[in-house]
Amino acid sequence: MNPKIDLPQTLRWEGGELYLLDQTLLPGKVVEERQDSVEQVWDSIKKLKVRGAPGIGIAGAYGLVVAMKAHQGLEPEAFLAELQKQAEYLDGSRPTAVNLHWALDRMVRHAESLSQNSSDTLWQSLLDEAIRIHDEDRQLCLGMGEAGKSLIREGMGVLTHCNAGSLATSELGTATAPMYLAHQEGVQFKVYADETRPLLQGARLTSWELMQAGIDVTLICDNMAASMMSKGHIDLVITGTDRVAANGDVCNKIGTLGVAILARHYGIPFYVACPYSTIDHDTESGDKIPIEERDPEEIVNWGGHRTAPDNVTVRSPAFDVTPNELVTGLITEKGILRAPYSESIRETYSS
Structure with missing residues (x-):
């Protein structure tokens, strides 16, 4: 019988909220933190509460969703301008891992491709894209496992x-x-x-x-x-x-x-x-x-x-x-x- 693989969950989106496993406390404590603001996500990336190139890319994508949640009432043009500003802010948290910049750029380009929609629709599209990035990473990891x-x-x-x-x-x-x-x-x-x-x-x-x-x-x-x-x-x-x-x-x-x-x-x-x-x-x-x-x-x-x-x-x-x-x-x-x-x-x- 193949052994069961029991793996920790780094981050999750549930009930309209982002939760990150605080890796600075491991292995002594297993604690999840709800991310209530984009500043908190930035801090979590900078302080290595969430880390690893793919991990911070996924966190950055969800971080934009958190950032833009409060801006759903803006006109689409203003919403996209604010989105670009928040992406640049998150991108400054860690400069070396390219996945963070890649994910943020992908999120911005996705929203810009839907610029004729309302800001509510744009926000939902950001969430959908972050979930796709998250799900895609699972398949990428499986692919690397099969290859190696x-x-x-x-x-x-x-x-x-x-x-x-x-x-x-x-x-x-x-x-x-x-x-x-x-x-x-x-x-x-x-x-x-x-x-x-x-x-x-x-x-x-x-x-x-x-x-x-x-x-x-x-x-x-x-x-x-x-x-x-x-x-x-x-x-x-x-x-x-x-x-x-x-x-x-x-x-x-x-x-x-x-x-x-x-x-x-x-x-x-x-x-x-x-x-x-x-x-x-x-x-x-x-x-x-x-x-x-x-x-x-x-x-x-x-x-x-x-x-x-x-x-x-x-x-x-x-x-x-x-x-x-x-x-x-x-x-x-x-x-x-x-x-x-x-x-x-x-x-x-x-x-």
């Missing part, structure tokens, strides 16, 4: 970095989707989850959700990856990504580049899972991707305790860029893309 599950074979050790799981998407995740489907088919394997400093998404989120699903997971600190590879524990690396450039350069959580370099040194395949909404066709290479700088306090304080001297200089980039030559393949909903990525991306998504 054959990479995971009996007895393998699979390393992942940060959280590209169900908590980062609608469900199943990107990097974890092949794991969940392989597990459901009865494949026995072990996942090694990097803790992922400084906010410990691997420790707090990935290990928690994999355990919820009954997958064999071992948590390791970030600086153990080389040792685990050298001792033969790691056979495969799968990560997610917040943005893929047109040439296949991959921007993901800080530390991913180091994992990719180690994987190349030890001859371990390094795969990146990404839906089409994460591929930025307008950014030609990774050096053009804006890298978010986080609050230094996230590094020098943890759990209410100071972990570094006062006034020490701190750098806190949230992401790094892995060059395409270190990527074995891109696991997408349309299959696994191989180098040269400029060609495979263009050919796959030319329509």
